Amino acid sequence: MGKIIAITGAGEGLGKALAKRLAADGDTVILLGRTLSKLEAVLGEIGDGHMAAACDVGNPDSVRAAFAAVAERFPKIDVLINNAAIYQPFDLGEAADETIMAMTMTNFVGPIFVAREALPLLRGGGHLINVSSESVHLRLAMLWLYEGTKAGLEMMSYMWGKELAAEGVKVSVVQAGAMMDPTNPKGPDWPGDTGMRFHMANARQGNDMRQMPISTYKSVTDVFRAVIDMPADVHLNFVGVGGNPLPRQSNS
Template identity: 60%
Template sequence: MKETEQDMGKIIVITGAGDGLGRALARRFARDGETVILLGRTASKVEAVATELGAPHLAIGCDVGNPDSVRAAFAQIAAQHPKIDVLINNAAVYEPFTLAEGRDDQIQTALATNVAGPIYCAREALSLLRGGGHIINVSSESVAIKMPMLWMYAGGKSALELMSDMWARELDADGIRVTTVQAGMMMDETKTGSSWPMDVSIRFAQENAKVGINLRERGISHYNSVTDAFRAILDMPADLHMGTVALTARKR
């Protein structure tokens, strides 16, 4: 008997699914019986996760900051799934720098990935989400904390939060809910430290200490723990809406 969409549970598209939170979400939802579509700029990473998860999960190489790449990815999705249930805009670049030292490529990449990326993906997903879909935009506690040297990242996430609120109102008539998840510091066994140059990491810690933010004293949650919150959001009854969910890691 041919497997139907209902048999496969929810169809969930996750950007930035090759590692970190995106990979943890893909693993969690696949384990829960949902069908996961993994998007990532590095095709080999999402393909490795999809291979690990097995059928019917799908990996698609996609640079969310490139509108043509996003259009092609969602055309491929639509060819297999005429309807999706959830889009999780998780992909982001996270790099500290000051205004004076910000390079053109750093600024352009952050804007394309962190701000334009969710817009491109949500726009292309609309026709697949109408009538009960859900967009979840992943933001950051850095919007509220205002950590030194993270103005570009936090500024992009702040813009995403504002857009999320306005999308929720705009898309309500289409039956599409929009939720923002503000996430705190997260890690797992594969992420043991920063990928930034050592001098950047040291200056970042020093500048934060000057304003009373001691990075070593801040809590760090496991990616797997954070997936519980996303599960709860997706399981909310249709007559309820979560606008913003704020997650803060506890120091243990």
């Protein structure tokens, strides 16, 4: 029997890949994201029986409205994947007000709003999965706010796991590494020369971004499938996922 799974940030990237994978496996997927047209496009790919709702995770009114709509159709959900995030590097001196607020509200405060509104639907057997990043321990240059919000999310997840156990809700963290879509390999859509400065700043710290292993969204969905499908007597509190360095090919 398939599960009912809500995913934030489901219009693109990992969220979209998860929606397609889980729907193909027979689960019912609830797509949440800021841009309804993107969600509807994903719905068109995964078929009937699923749901899309516009949801700006950093806006509490938007989150409340989205989950009110979800509750009308699904009085119970099995899994919530807090995936939505803004990933953008910058230095402290250039950090604009709107960028700081957008990233903090989406990456850190947003999961709180979403988990709070989803909690009544998760009680008694639900599973909350928060998506973090390997950059928390890599500590890459220019990603201090992204890393800080993800580190905070990991700490909250740990505490939520203790708090919600009595309500029958499991909490897991999947700390994912760099990922890409082979069909769209252009990489992050960063402004101006940000990408070049990011690579140079990390090179000065000894991090050669060109040599860092990278996985595909499709492969990482296998990890989420395993986390979701753990036996009832097994719980994964934390899972770290990184790219696997490929062996160098010999020219001989």
